[in-house]
Amino acid sequence: xxxxxxxxxxxxxxxxxxxxxxxxxxxxxxxxxxxxxxxxxxxxxxxxxxxxxxxxxxxxxxxxxxxxxxxxxxxxxxxxxxxxxxxxxxxxxxxxxxxxxxxxxxxxxxxxxxxxxxxxxxxxxxxxxxxxxxxxxxxxxxxxxxxxxxxxxxxxxxxxxxxxxxxxxxxxxxxxxxxxxxxxxxxxxxxxxxxxxxxxxxxxxxxxxxxxxxxxxxxxxxxxxxxxxxxxxxxxxxxxxxxxxxxxxxxxxxxxxxxxxxxxxxxxxxxxxxxxxxxxxxxxxxxxxxxxxxxxxxxxxxxxxxxxxxxxxxxxxxxxxxxxxxxxxxxxxxxxxxxxxxxxxxxxxxxxxxxxxxxxxxxxxxxxxxxxxxxxxxxxxxxxxxxxxxxxxxxxxxxxxxxxxxxxxxxxxxxxxxxxxxxxxxxxxxxxxxxxxxxxxxxxxxxxxxxxxxxxx
Numbered sequence: 377x378x379x380x381x382x383x384x385x386x387x388x389x390x391x392x393x394x395x396x397x398x399x400x401x402x403x404x405x406x407x408x409x410x411x412x413x414x415x416x417x418x419x420x421x422x423x424x425x426x427x428x429x430x431x432x433x434x435x436x437x438x439x440x441x442x443x444x445x446x447x448x449x450x451x452x453x454x455x456x457x458x459x460x461x462x463x464x465x466x467x468x469x470x471x472x473x474x475x476x477x478x479x480x481x482x483x484x485x486x487x488x489x490x491x492x493x494x495x496x497x498x499x500x501x502x503x504x505x506x507x508x509x510x511x512x513x514x515x516x517x518x519x520x521x522x523x524x525x526x527x528x529x530x531x532x533x534x535x536x537x538x539x540x541x542x543x544x545x546x547x548x549x550x551x552x553x554x555x556x557x558x559x560x561x562x563x564x565x566x567x568x569x570x571x572x573x574x575x576x577x578x579x580x581x582x583x584x585x586x587x588x589x590x591x592x593x594x595x596x597x598x599x600x601x602x603x604x605x606x607x608x609x610x611x612x613x614x615x616x617x618x619x620x621x622x623x624x625x626x627x628x629x630x631x632x633x634x635x636x637x638x639x640x641x642x643x644x645x646x647x648x649x650x651x652x653x654x655x656x657x658x659x660x661x662x663x664x665x666x667x668x669x670x671x672x673x674x675x676x677x678x679x680x681x682x683x684x685x686x687x688x689x690x691x692x693x694x695x696x697x698x699x700x701x702x703x704x705x706x707x708x709x710x711x712x713x714x715x716x717x718x719x720x721x722x723x724x725x726x727x728x729x730x731x732x733x734x735x736x737x738x739x740x741x742x743x744x745x746x747x748x749x750x751x752x753x754x755x756x757x758x759x760x761x762x763x764x765x766x767x768x769x770x771x772x773x774x775x776x777x778x779x780x781x782x783x784x785x786x787x788x789x790x791x792x793x794x795x796x797x798x799x800x801x802x803x804x805x806x807x808x809x810x811x812x813x814x815x816x817x818x819x820x821x822x823x824x825x826x827x828x829x830x831x832x833x
Contacts, residue, residue, distance in 0.1 A: 377537055378403055379481065382442045382463040384472065385417060388480035389444065389473040394454055395463035402439050405474070407527065414439030417465070419474045420449070421527065429453075436460050443471050444477075471527065478530030479561045485536055488517075491671065492562060494555075494590045495570030495604075497716040498664050499546045500526060501656070501695055502570050505668035507544040509685030513677060514541030521692070522710075524548035525612050526557045533562060542675075547593055550576040550742070552585065555592040558781055566600035566674065567593045568624075568667050572609045573715040580742030587612060594619045600674050601669060624670040625663055626755045631679070634670065635662060645686075648679040650740050652686050657696050657706070657727075660719035694823060695721065702808040703832050709814045709822035712740045712794045714750045717815055718757055724813055725761035731809030732764035736802060736825065738816020739770030748775050755779025765805060766787065770820055795824070803828050 378401040403415030409431035418435035420428030429449045442463035450466040457464045467473030493503050493637030500522045507518035517535035524546030549555045572587045580586045587609040593770045594601045594617040604623030614621050634646040643662050645652040665771035672682050708720050741758035743750050755776035768777040777791035792798050816822040
């Protein structure tokens with residue numbers, strides 16, 4: 377699908393076009409030169425470790441038809457662009473140019489019903505569930521993967537096109553002011569806050585700041601605001617944003633009469649007299665489904681549409697995904713916060729299992745001054761869960777290990793800050809019939825353990 381021509385892109389980005397052919401079509405927008413394919417606009421973003429301008433030639437070699445560059449680099453690449461017959465879009469700042477381009481692109485499709493999703497965890501799963509249901513009602517664009525930042529959102533919204541009826545996009549914030557820039561791009565008609573937790577406390581400074589920044593999504597023209605039931609910040613947000621918020625959850629989502637755990641097969645939901653099989657484990661994923669049901673009801677979905685949409689949903693990699701084998705793995709290591717870690721540990725404690733239950737936990741990052749207390753809380757949680765073995769990885773997780781040791785936990789405990797030691801210990805002690813949870817922040821890359829565990833027979 378053609379997004380626009382290079383001339384239109386330059387105008388929308390507020391830049392200057394240097395091109396021998398103004399009618400060149402742009403089919404995709406990328407910031408990673410390795411992902412560039414023919415027809416792509418490559419945006420050369422400067423970063424902390426690398427500068428996108430260093431990869432412009434590689435992008436051209438991979439088929440980019442245009443590059444968005446900073447004014448300071450225009451002359452450097454002008455001759456190369458002319459030689460290749462491609463375009464340069466010269467802007468004051470490539471990130472701001474990308475954001476302006478994305479904002480103008482979205483403005484071309486005013487009839488799209490817009491949904492925004494933010495929260496400390498659960499954004500991607502909620503987005504996928506909502507999009508799955510709305511796609512049963514009409515053409516739906518949504519965030520690819522978890523491109524939900526002030527960089528990811530503008531890249532994501534190019535999914536919106538002339539046929540789009542619904543747009544469902546994550547609006548993740550990890551620093552003050554980020555939501556303001558995202559609202560310039562995507563101003564949702566309906567917004568969902570999945571929760572307010574400790575994630576990114578290190579950058580934000582306090583829970584109040586986190587609630588303040590995330591709640592900006594409820595802008596002055598939004599028509600629907602949903603927030604998880606029993607959120608401690610509901611009243612604060614409602615008063616601050618002058619909005620009447622609708623709760624969602626097991627006690628408040630209308631039409632949900634009963635739920636039944638199916639173990640590793642997920643949940644059975646009795647919704648308006650019909651049975652829905654949700655293939656997602658854990659209460660946290662069930663609550664995300666309540667958000668999807670509440671939003672869908674608000675958008676006029678009937679019960680059959682909700683059923684078909686939720687039953688089409690599948691968890692993505694690293695988000696409570698079940699990997700069956702001689703050792704059964706719960707791969708929940710895309711990211712970790714106190715809330716998400718507590719939720720999945722609660723699930724481990726309640727699920728029936730004939731073999732041994734083992735947990736492998738990596739550090740929870742970006743918790744700032746709350747880090748020690750949060751990791752100690754994980755240790756206390758595990759005292760109640762009582763896994764057969766608990767393996768802790770990362771310097772922050774030493775606090776959890778220490779709590780368990782000090783409380784006289786008599787089952788197997790292991791702590792290391794060395795991944796190779798962790799891997800060797802896990803491989804040595806895993807047995808057929810075990811159920812093992814892998815959980816940790818993205819920086820810990822706990823999924824590295826999966827291939828070895830899967831090889832156990």
